[in-house]
Amino acid sequence: MQKIFIDGEAGTTGLQIAERLLTRADIELVQIDPGSRKDIGARTEALNSADIAILCLPDDAAREAVALVTNATTRIIDASSAHRVAPGWDYGFPELNGAQRGKLRAANRISNPGCYAIAAVSILHPLVAAGALPSDWPVSVNGLSGYSGGGKALIAAFEDPAAEQATNRANYDYALTLQHKHIPEMKRWSSLEHAPVFLPTVGRYYKGMLVHVPLALWALPGDHSAESIHDIFTSHYRDEPYVQVSPMEDSAHTGELDPESLNDTNELRLHVLRNDKEGQVVVVAQLDNLGKGASGQAVQTLNLLLGVEESTGL
Numbered sequence: 001m002q003k004i005f006i007d008g009e010a011g012t013t014g015l016q017i018a019e020r021l022l023t024r025a026d027i028e029l030v031q032i033d034p035g036s037r038k039d040i041g042a043r044t045e046a047l048n049s050a051d052i053a054i055l056c057l058p059d060d061a062a063r064e065a066v067a068l069v070t071n072a073t074t075r076i077i078d079a080s081s082a083h084r085v086a087p088g089w090d091y092g093f094p095e096l097n098g099a100q101r102g103k104l105r106a107a108n109r110i111s112n113p114g115c116y117a118i119a120a121v122s123i124l125h126p127l128v129a130a131g132a133l134p135s136d137w138p139v140s141v142n143g144l145s146g147y148s149g150g151g152k153a154l155i156a157a158f159e160d161p162a163a164e165q166a167t168n169r170a171n172y173d174y175a176l177t178l179q180h181k182h183i184p185e186m187k188r189w190s191s192l193e194h195a196p197v198f199l200p201t202v203g204r205y206y207k208g209m210l211v212h213v214p215l216a217l218w219a220l221p222g223d224h225s226a227e228s229i230h231d232i233f234t235s236h237y238r239d240e241p242y243v244q245v246s247p248m249e250d251s252a253h254t255g256e257l258d259p260e261s262l263n264d265t266n267e268l269r270l271h272v273l274r275n276d277k278e279g280q281v282v283v284v285a286q287l288d289n290l291g292k293g294a295s296g297q298a299v300q301t302l303n304l305l306l307g308v309e310e311s312t313g314l
Contacts, residue, residue: 002306005030005046007065008056010037012148012155013079016295017054020313026306044068052305054298055079066109075305077298079112084185086111091189092301093118094310095243096125104304112301115293116143116200117182117189119211119285122243122268124190126236132224133215139196140214141186144171144259146207149289158204171203208260209289218279226274226281233270233283241311242292242300246271263288266296266314 004027008014021029030050036042047053047069055062055078062080069076083089092112094101104110113121120141127133147158180198187195217224230248237243244267246254251271262269268287274280287293296314303310 001026001028002051003028003030003049005050005053006056007043007047007053011056012151013294014056016290017056017298020295020299024313026308048074050074052077052302075108077110077112077301079294079298081114081181083111085188092297093121094304095237095240096189101304104301110301112298114182114185115145115149115209115289116211117185118293118297119209119268119287120186120213121189122285123213123270123283126232128191130232132229132232134221135191136193139192141196141198141211143200143209143211144203145200145209145289146205147202148207150202171201173199173201175200205260207288207290208263209287209293210257210259211285213283215281216279217281226272226276229281230272242266243268248272257284257286262286264291266292266300268292
């Protein structure tokens, strides 16, 4: 039985990870008194006593937590964005390529993907790896997420009855400077030479996400069709239980895509939408931003480190 410590258990992601782990008999959760959660001494002791530490903290606090680990045996899964492109850290997306799962099983430092980023990478990386999308292509990404992705402050803004704007909130774009903390991660793990243009939108609902990547097939080098793009994804994610590709015939008859339909799952589903007349495709990733986009993915990766079935607790 291995010891697991969640540093930042009181946050949105930490609470969901803890919920998935509390009933498991194959691990022992290391917990500290709630009043000592910010005490450096208590955290240092817990971090160093754990076989695996899961960090659910703001970026600076996550960097501090890593520095507090003074032994060579505690393995770390960091759910912040502090180490997603940092040297020496493995990217916690086992479906990235054929070698990634093996790397994660042996890793000591793993960065859990961001919600928007895991969706974008799930689309872009297979296309670049297959040679269908040049690595220097001007990529654009759009996304819609439930407000839980913004953390405690945004949740309060939408849900606090005392907040004047709570009942009047509507969907809105943000990161309007075209700078978002997930962009370096999208670029690195999609093997892009240039940062994608990314514009996210927050919706007036708690959780669930859609991420869109448009492709003008007529502009891409080579001869591409909606079917050939779809085949790249079905080949890349063949036999993957948590990344699924919707059949072309299903996507063709889809009247709408609901960002909340995969909530409370660890599934990420890809849809290839088409306009053959104009030579256009839009690839859409659908997921729970707190599931495959955060806590579910962390538990999946934890299972790899523990050497148990990947689906345990999911």
